[in-house]
Amino acid sequence: MARCLDLSGTWEVRVPGAAEAPRPIRVPDEPPVPLGRQVPSAVYRYRFELGSAEVALPGARLELDGVLGGVRVRLNGADVGHRPAGMAPLALPVAGFLRAGSNDLEIEVRAPGRDGAERALWGAYERPECLPAGTYPPGLTGPARLVLFDGVTITGVYWLVRPEGPLVPGEPPAVVHVRCRVAYVATRAVAGRCRLRLRPEGFVAPGVEAAYDVEATPGEGAWDLWCSLPSPRLWTVWERGRPHLYRLEVLFEEEAGAAAPKGAPGRGTPPAGAKALGSGQPAPGVACWTGYVGIRTVEFKDGIFHLNGEPLFCRGACLLPPPRWPGATGGRQAAAFVRRARTLQLNALRVYAHRAHPAVYEAASRLGIVLWQDVPLTGDPRPGDAEALRCQLPGWVQTVGAWPAVIAWSASQEPAAPPLARAGGPAEAAGGSRRWGPVRWPALLRLPVTRRAVRAVARELAELDPGRPVIERAGAFNLWRGGDARLFPGRWTVRAGDPAFLLRVVPYAATLVSSFGVTATGQAAFARAVMEALRRRRAQPSGGGFLFALNDAWPGTGYGLYDAEGRPRPAARAYREACLPARLLAEPPRRPLQPGGRLRLPLWLVNDTARRLHGSGRWEVRAGDRLLAAQTFLCEAGPGSVVPAGWAEVRLPASPDLPVVLVLRLEAAPVVAEAVYLLPLAAGGATTGRVAAAAPEGEEPRSHGPAGNPAGGAFVLRGGGGSPQHSH
Structure with missing residues (x-):
């Protein structure tokens, strides 16, 4: 009962x-x-x-x-x-x-x-x-x-997918083994049968059913059960295919008078002569749990996520808490954030230092958007904070880790970004807040203690969830191998705030950009410039980045693409244009162009989808309403690749008063994408025959396969007009 x-x-x-x-x-x-x-x-x-x-x-x-x-x-x-x-x-x-x-x-x-x-x-x-x-x-x-x-109640199920044999990128394995760790609480010693049912959700594919004789000991415990699924359909991000979900049902039924099986307590043993289970309804009083399983594998190598054996370029944003009391947020309101991310052509979200509403995880799992989940260990944690969080990690793994969209954890967050100041709001009392008192120790003395505390949390989390990578501290870059970094220009100079310049100076430190952003002023240009620079990387492969942030968590001026009322800011359109899965990219000049000079810019075709693109591209250079030059060309790119698409070359007008724009258009069915670049002209300046190019003249842009993106140009251009469209 x-x-x-x-x-x-x-x-x-x-x-x-x-x-x-x-x-x-x-x-x-x-x-x-x-x-x-x-x-x-x-x-x-x-x-x-x-x-x-x-x-x-x-x-x-x-x-x-x-x-x-x-x-x-x-x-x-x-x-x-x-x-x-x-x-x-x-x-x-x-x-x-x-x-x-x-x-x-x-x-x-x-x-x-x-x-x-x-x-x-x-x-x-x-x-x-x-x-x-x-x-x-x-x-x-x-x-x-x-x-x-009375008896047994199931408190959660952790699942883990292991393919049989080596994994071939882009191809589903013949058989996968699914491990289910069933957590329970029992009031007494109980023997019974635990059943696993794994069924495809909304598509035709084989399922699996299995039964195990198990015993439960009084108190908390877990059973480790396995089942093998033939011919699985993979869960993946939306631009690579359908995110297939399987429905998992776990049922436990006590067998009256049954002797407990021999073996270690809390582990399942297959019954002799086990047969396929029927599809009847469970009897009253049966402990049950239902959830979803996604057949996919995740790795984190040198700062790049690998999904199903293939490198994943994250076109992402950080998801903040909703701008209201957390308990007042309904499922539809929470899922709307994920739908907005999909509208912006994003394939990844970072759940920033909080546990989101369950509807967020379900919507991401259904729409094919991966989630990077932070646990709420921020700032300079003390050993007592880390120990308290370690006691809660099983709850995190059982609730958040039960969703297929969650592909990684971070045990601690990077230092705080520039704070928000809102006149007339609660920020006026921040100086005397109980939460922001003066620190007691110098930062350098606290650093070893903080690192040991964070490392203990990361180690515990990796043991509880071996199926997902654990990033010890987000934003902690590494100069010698792939790592993740953060870009917040703040009060830097224009050159230091240039994202392409920073990526060229410290390429290995910013393989994955965990957060980058500015507030509303200059947000559109910065968001587009960073994402395009990451997609053009040629210094080394890039794992993408996460814009800070998708939404504002409080009314007023903030970092979000959407304000607290859910209205999109101008940066939303610019970032959407930068995040189209397949599009043409131009590497902008590193300095203002001289009027009357010659322009020569390399063009790239980026394809994040799972199919080969065949189509035509076109570039146009316009000065006001006058067409200066144009060219139509054929282009082709394999799945998950970046390839050179030629050059845009033209003589600039002698008059600096006319705005000069570069228009790129890609037509490769079913993809239609357009981008507009406003080219910077130097004020005044004599006409010279000098070529202003983003790469040395005569140097051809290099092609990269699925693991790499070319590096990129400067943060000197602004997102122009145009109506980017994309059908998938």
């Missing part, structure tokens, strides 16, 4: 030490106090009724899906336990604290202390580039429920 009691609804909340009386709020839809008000803690109270039969059940768990802050729980006046700050779901055993009739539940949620304790575990909600300091109070951000059971 099992029962789940939903505790969402109207609760009573009070602030300790405050003069106001307790007030009713809807949990998790409302915050305990208005946003922007800083309180040390919030105390929630809820009363519910239980019958004597329900109290008699030996198993009882209080499950909290989302909490912002540290938690202390009291039930009927008794202290149940406490948990540090974190964003993973929490579960506390409450058997023995319940009583028949009325039960009083009290949950206290604490904010970080003045000494900075647990501040590092607030993730994006404590990052100054995401939100003004003190915006969100501590509180319950997800549903709460009470689970009552």
Whole structure:
């Protein structure tokens, strides 16, 4: 027998030490106090009724899906336990604290202390580039429920795909072996049968069913079960094909009077003479779990993600928390962020230092967008913060790691970007905020402690989830081999803020750009210039980059392509143009062009799709309404490659008053893509016969295969007009 009691609804909340009386709020839809008000803690109270039969059940768990802050729980006046700050779901055993009739539940949620304790575990909600300091109070951000059971309840399933034999890039393996680690909680020693069912979701392909005799020991445990799937269909990003999903069902049924099988407790043993399972409905009281599996492999080599054995160029953006109380965000609102990313032609999102709504992970898995997931360990974490997070990592792996779209973890984030300052908002109190007090130790003395703490979290996460790469610290570049870096020009000079210049100076440090961005001023030019520079890289292969950010987490001027109301900024169009999977690219000049001089720019054809492109390209150079030169040519590119497409060459007009633009158009069915470059002309200047080129004259651009992109030009051009279109 099992029962789940939903505790969402109207609760009573009070602030300790405050003069106001307790007030009713809807949990998790409302915050305990208005946003922007800083309180040390919030105390929630809820009363519910239980019958004597329900109290008699030996198993009882209080499950909290989302909490912002540290938690202390009291039930009927008794202290149940406490948990540090974190964003993973929490579960506390409450058997023995319940009583028949009325039960009083009290949950206290604490904010970080003045000494900075647990501040590092607030993730994006404590990052100054995401939100003004003190915006969100501590509180319950997800549903709460009470689970009552007898015997076994399944708490989560972790799956891992292993192909049989060597993996050939671009081709599905003949057979894959799927490992399922089934986590459970048992009230007593139980023997029974655990069944696995793996079925294709919305397409025709073989499935698999398997049954194992298992035994459960009292308390928490796990069974390791395997099944083999023939002729699988791969999950991949949308431009390479369909993201095939399989539906996984795990059912456990206790066998009355059955003897426990011999062997190690908590491991499955196949029953003798096992037969294919029928498709009947599970009997009442059977513990079950359902989820989705994507047949794919992921590796991280020298700063580049490899999906199904092929290098993946990430055309990505960082996803910030929604601009409202987390519990007030519905599934459709959360999934809208992923749909916007797909509209912008992105194939990757980085979930920036928070746990997103489950609808985000489901939408990304269905639309074929990979997710790089941060755990909320930010700033300079203390050993106590890292230890608290390590206790929560199993919850992260069971919830977030259950989705196929999640391909990687990062154990800690790069240092904060330039903070946002919003007049009239909560940022005015940032100077005296309890969350941003002066640091106690010099940064250099804290560095070894921080590195050891982060390394311990990364090691623990890799052991729990061996199927995904773990990046120890995002943004920590390496000068000698592939790594990831971040680009925030800030107050740099124009030359230092030139992304192409930086990529040429430190090419190996920026194989993968974990975050790059500026605020609304100059955002469109910067976003387009960085992405195009990464796609043209010729110094070494490139793994792509993630623009900071896809959305704003608070009203006002921010880094997002979409503001807090969901309206696109001008940079959204420019970034979409830069992220088309197949398009022509020009390498812009590294210096302003001299009027009357000769222009010679190399052109490239980039193809991120899984099919070979055959078609025609055309370039035009216009001065105002006058066509200076044009050429139509045939072009061809293999899957996942960058190839030279010729040169654009023309004599520039002598008058510097006319705007000169370069228009590139690609027609390779079913792809139609257009891009417009505004070419910079030097003010004044005499006409010379000198050639202004992005590469030395006579040097042909080099071709790269699937692992490489050519390096690129300067951050001196601006996104022009045009109506880029792409059908896939």
